[in-house]
Amino acid sequence: MSIDISRRFVKERRREELQEERNSALTTPASPVSVKQPIPMGIKGLTKLLADNAPKCMKEQKFESYFGRKIAIDASMSIYQFLIVVGRSGTEMLTNEAGEVTSHLQGMFSRTIRLLEAGLKPVYVFDGKPPDLKKQELAKRFSKRADATEDLAAAIEAGEKEDIEKFSKRTVKVTKQHNEDCKKLLGLMGVPVIEAPSEAEAECAVLCKNGKVYAVASEDMDSLTFGAPRFLRHLMDPSSRKIPVMEFEVSKILQELNLTMDQFIDLCILCGCDYCDSIRGIGGQTALKLIHQFGSIENILENINKERYQIPEDWPYQEARRLFKEPAVSANHEQLEIKWTSPDEEGLITFLVNENGFNLDRVIKAIEKIKAAKNKSAQGRLESFFKPVVSTSLPIKRKETLEKASRETVNKKSKANDRSPAQLLELAFRLSTFSYVSEHFVRLSFLKGRGY
Amino acid sequence: MLELRLVQGSLFKKVMEAIKDLVTDANFDCSATGFSLQAMDSSHVALVALLLRSEGFDHYRCDRNLSMGMNLGNMSKMLKCAGADDIITLKADDGSDTVTFMFESPNQDKIADFEMKLMDIDSEHLGIPEAEYQAIVRMPSNEFSRICKDLSSIGDTVVISVTKEGVKFSTRGDIGTANIVCRQNMSVDKPDEAVIIEMQEPVTLTFALRYMNSFTKASPLSNTVTISLSSDLPVVVEYKIAEMGYIRYYLAPKIEDEDEEPKPGVKNERD
Structure with missing residues (x-):
């Protein structure tokens, strides 16, 4: 191995990196808000809706318990996070000699190594061409970014430190170059990369459905709408934040909410997705009630009070539904083989150290970690030998938890509505600005109907 | 009730x-x-x-x-x-x-x-089929416990291989390697100290020592331990509880990585 690099340069880099590390160490835990996406993406309020109505579909898992698992990761989402968080202080970011940003490389390199060390097998999926419908949403994001750029300029002028950081984070955009850099890096690390024809989440979901990977990791709840059987959140969060991985299972969501997959997709569209507007005044809870009541968006539109709720004029919900149900994905998954290979040591050193000013010692150490990790990933799991069976014993303690009781009332409520749905709903909607009142009203009318 | x-x-x-x-x-x-x-x-x-x-x-x-x-x-x-x-x-x-x-x-x-x-626990119950094992080793439980403890000071994993000669426990770590062979020994006067090997065919499997060490916490329950091995099954480490039953531990083996494919031109450091 021949490494052509002057000692002095290495020293300088090390000092800078230490500084940057310190900065990132300061900014990351002190402002947890920073990791939140400044621009909302995915399905609005779905996490809360699920937590309230289907608590059993999500469970916290230890990061380490995913050893040996193949996980499809939405790369663009991760790169976006890295650009926001890694090594940032104010408007300053990690850069190489030429002044190009390297936060995404630093983030991708260290987080991927963390995954490999824990024995996970990540495969990164990159976004392709966005579907036409998403362009509206993208335009919105673009204009938000433009606003943020103006705000940033103002904040810099005023010298408001917090605002500078806040707005500069909002100006972050993942460029083609960032994507290409990361693909190159992953290739050198021996980590597989898949390019989606369109949305990465959709591609991830299909990989998971076909059993090519165990789960999909993203921060974007869209993945569930695309039907990824198993979806992980917070997998890519820095270990310093100590947030457990949250695992969602679509089958449990459908079971707990008592919906079909088609109905769940309609629910997500009503909550608000990236592809089209939602109906003003209908949030997650109302949407869930309406879906339970009427079964599909078409039926809801027929029965809903159109004066109270303004349906967007040009509302392409059918098109959005089609995008969720039949998204553009690669066709030949059957033949697809995902391979993890040994890292290309010299390639990594050339790319990271010589071209992007990473510290040589650190990169060498990291390569050692990758190689060591490869030997570790071979622990088998019991489930691959023994299959689950149903236990015959009944729990001694009857489960009568609060959520169950409340879910029952929801069911009963909808049953009550079945009797004279139009009337009751009309009333409920008229009162819906006082949703508390309306809920009680429905419950009361149900009780009366039962002769209480 | x-x-x-x-x-x-x-x-x-x-x-x-x-x-x-x-x-x-x-x-x-x-x-x-x-x-x-x-x-x-x-x-x-x-x-x-x-x-x-x-x-x-x-x-x-x-x-x-x-x-x-x-x-x-x-x-x-x-x-x-x-x-x-x-x-x-x-x-x-x-x-x-x-x-x-x-x-x-x-x-x-x-x-x-x-x-x-009490608590509500959602747990999966696994169906464990009866199986014929390729090799069954019975040995003193404190001996097995000692071996696991000693090996874990050197490496993370233990390779257990059973042949006609006996059972071999080996490990490898940064500081070096270790091999412990226990020969078949049917001493009649102290049956608890016997090492008995019933072998259909030779078998070699690798396990994480961390788990083995937690299994040996059952040693006070029984003087002997039975280790059943098959190349395509988890190992069973069993401690009999006199006149009452047993405590059995199942451990999934470490498996060769099927995705491993060395890149041409790059030396693969795995042995």
Whole structure:
């Protein structure tokens, strides 16, 4: 191995990196808000809706318990996070000699190594061409970014430190170059990369459905709408934040909410997705009630009070539904083989150290970690030998938890509505600005109907 | 209604020590046949199966099949309060969300009641089929415990290989390597110290020592341990509990990585 690099340069880099590390160490835990996406993406309020109505579909898992698992990761989402968080202080970011940003490389390199060390097998999926419908949403994001750029300029002028950081984070955009850099890096690390024809989440979901990977990791709840059987959140969060991985299972969501997959997709569209507007005044809870009541968006539109709720004029919900149900994905998954290979040591050193000013010692150490990790990933799991069976014993303690009781009332409520749905709903909607009142009203009318 | 009385109460304590490092929460199942438990560790690599048959208890009453979710750390705290010679009785009423441990001193002059809250635990029950194993090794439990402890000071994994000559435990770490061979030895005068190998065909498997070490916590329950190995199955490490049942540990082996494919031109450091 021949490494052509002057000692002095290495020293300088090390000092800078230490500084940057310190900065990132300061900014990351002190402002947890920073990791939140400044621009909302995915399905609005779905996490809360699920937590309230289907608590059993999500469970916290230890990061380490995913050893040996193949996980499809939405790369663009991760790169976006890295650009926001890694090594940032104010408007300053990690850069190489030429002044190009390297936060995404630093983030991708260290987080991927963390995954490999824990024995996970990540495969990164990159976004392709966005579907036409998403362009509206993208335009919105673009204009938000433009606003943020103006705000940033103002904040810099005023010298408001917090605002500078806040707005500069909002100006972050993942460029083609960032994507290409990361693909190159992953290739050198021996980590597989898949390019989606369109949305990465959709591609991830299909990989998971076909059993090519165990789960999909993203921060974007869209993945569930695309039907990824198993979806992980917070997998890519820095270990310093100590947030457990949250695992969602679509089958449990459908079971707990008592919906079909088609109905769940309609629910997500009503909550608000990236592809089209939602109906003003209908949030997650109302949407869930309406879906339970009427079964599909078409039926809801027929029965809903159109004066109270303004349906967007040009509302392409059918098109959005089609995008969720039949998204553009690669066709030949059957033949697809995902391979993890040994890292290309010299390639990594050339790319990271010589071209992007990473510290040589650190990169060498990291390569050692990758190689060591490869030997570790071979622990088998019991489930691959023994299959689950149903236990015959009944729990001694009857489960009568609060959520169950409340879910029952929801069911009963909808049953009550079945009797004279139009009337009751009309009333409920008229009162819906006082949703508390309306809920009680429905419950009361149900009780009366039962002769209480 | 459930009532289990065990004059030799220390057995409960030993069982608890043998499980609690591996599993944090578990459902105990009670039926007419006995008191049992099956639980996996959080990463689903190891499984413990416990059976205490009803005949082994001094009094056993279980009206219907029940399962009781308990936190093993808490259960262990309660059982630690029992004296070494105490008689332990475990009681639970139908529909109750607590279980009571009653400790009686041998001469009946002290009686203590400890009530513990039960939990709802969602746990998967795995079906474990009966299997013929390629090799079965029986050896003194303290010997096995010593081997695992010694090897884990050198490496993380143990390769167990059984041949006609005997059973070999080996490991490799940063500081060096270690090999321990136990030869078949059927000493007649001390049957507990015998090493007995029943082998259909030679077998070699690799396991994480961390788990093996937590299995050996069951050594106080039995003088001998039985290790059953097959190349396509998890290993079974069994400690018999005299006249009552057993505690069995299953551990998934380490497997060769099927995705491994060295890049051309790059030296693959794996051996």
